[in-house]
Amino acid sequence: MATNLKNLSDFSHTTVPSGKPYKFGIVVAAWNAEVTGALYRGAYDSLIKHGVTEENITSVEVAGSFELIAGADLMLSNKELDAVITLGCVIQGETRHFDFICNAVANGIANVGIKHTKPVIFGVLTTDNQEQALDRAGGKHGNKGDEAAITAIKMAAFTSNL
Template identity: 55%
Template sequence: MATKDLSAYDINSVPSAENMRFGVVVAEWNWEITSALANGAVDTLKKHGATDENISVKYVPGTFELPLGGQYFAELDNVDAVILLGCVIQGDTRHFDYICEGVTQGTKDLNLKYNKPFIFGVLTTNNEQQALDRAGGKLGNKGDEAAVTAIKMVALQQSFK
């Protein structure tokens, strides 16, 4: 269980996102949770200087489709990083395991194939309350954390140029 506020970070440790372009892919499944993650991510990107014109948000049916949505950004849009936002809640079957494994592997593969940051902003929780706690509830918002990670990873990549 997370023991820290996902939205808590040193604001001064985050570079400016003023000249960075971001793709955000949001799963429609568990919409109450994923829309909150998306709002957190977009708000955090803007707080650090990203403009509306440099943030593109697209939607996929479920969490399993996030990597393909991310690949579309890599191939069809000029973005510096892609944030993948979804939520998988444990059920009574192994479906949870297959979805989590697939999206995790897919995200890793995208990072390496395209040599750009694809940020894993997927909640994998035991129940809905744990997800709500991490989507703007008492444990902050994983979308905020994903946005900060995206900004820092783009800055890191740019530092090598």
């Protein structure tokens, strides 16, 4: 969680293993593209920075955050991947739609990971407004995409060491 005390892009407190031996999928929602594009750039660049080669990153775009569930499931069904990163952004509106989407996406992504016994990383912003989303997509609170990529690397390493 990003706060004034924690930046989503600061990993100075932890050791990040090399991502070189692993293959990753990235599923990014097209809805709220200004935000999700920045999340994608953060995740992709962090994977590369930590040794993952371009050919070991498979990226796909889906319509919105709800479709991240099917995108991650299809990726794991059709690719040899060590982890999948899901990136999306749901911004609070005037109706309860926000609550239903956020709940469904969180549960769906968790279930995909359980189904495939592979890490599926929740890189979905659920914010009150556009400003909060931008603050967490490379703004003053760092980039949730960076955090998702580092989590994917750590979980891939954890899984391979079991």
